[in-house]
Amino acid sequence: MEQGRTCGRARPVPATSSASVRVPEQTRGEQVPEHVRGEHTHSEPLAPRAPVRRHSVRGQVLEALRAALADGHLVPGEVYSAPALGARFGVSATPVREAMQQLAVEGAVEVVPNRGFRVSRRGPRELAELAEVRALVEVPVMLRLARTVPPARWCALRPLAEAAVAAAALGDRAGYAECDRAFHGAVLSLGGNEQLVAIADELHRRSQWPRANNPATRRADLLADAAEHTALLDALIAQDLAVAQSLVHEHFTGTDG
Structure with missing residues (x-):
């Protein structure tokens, strides 16, 4: 990920953003036909607001499905058929x-x-295992960068942190997941190791999929996680290494950041 990467909420392809797979209020009581799933029925259907654009269809469908996973609209343990989902995306x-x-x-x-x-x-x-591996990969790099990156470069990441706060305030789990990864990717990219950024992003994405028996993340949890981003930036800009080190370690003790 690059430092100037924008978050998912600013993507110019609304048909496959998290909003496109969000269920409108007036349809939440409807039942999904059994053919959508191989085993069960679904009380919260996937209902894109507009058909997926024909160019880069696979990529757009992939992003829409990732958003549905992050939002909990694709439920752990359930089976979904490709033809039925394709019909919903057009x-x-x-x-x-x-x-x-x-x-x-x-x-x-x-x-x-x-x-x-x-x-x-x-x-x-x-x-817990994913969180441990992420900490082993990211924490040493972040602490090294805290000692070497000048304040001006940390200031440039402020829009990413603010975008995450905005998504958290809306309770937008899919939007927050993408902004969260964008922030972490931008931080790690300051080290110049593209392979490390790619590996860390894959680990991060895996840790964001829904959990068994509890697929939803509360808005309060998202806000707390986003606040850690802004607090960390404040410490890095102020070159307060002791506070930055404490915040980095604390950030990886949770499961959402």
Whole structure:
């Protein structure tokens, strides 16, 4: 990720943003037909507001599915068919199936032969392991950067932190997930190691998928996590290394940041 990367809420493709897969209030009581899932019915349907654009269809469907995962609209343990999801996005089953294959590589879903894709369950142990690995990768780099990066470069990251706060204030889980990754990616990119940024982003994304038995993240938790970003920036700009070190370690003891 690059320092100037914008967050998901500013993407110029509204059809596949998190908003495009959000369920309108007037449809929340409707039932999803059984053919959408291989096993169960769904009380909260995926209902894009507009068909996915035809160019870069696979990429747009992938982003829409990732947003649906972050929002909890794709439920852990449930099976979804590519043709049914394709019909809801206004595309064929092929780009949906290709996007789902990518999510399977990332560990977000599992292939169910002749039926579709089951959303993976994230238990407490797996989340704790991901948090530990992320800390091993990111914390040493952040602490090194805290000692070497000048305040002006930290100031340039302020818009990313503010975008995360705005998404958290709205309770926009999918938007916050993308802004959160953008902030962490921008911080790590200051070290100039592109491979490390890519690995850290994959670990971060895996840690954001819904959890078994508790797919939703409360707005208060999002706000607390976003506040840690801004507090960390304040300490880095002020070159207060003791506070920055404390905040970095504290940030990785949670499960959402």
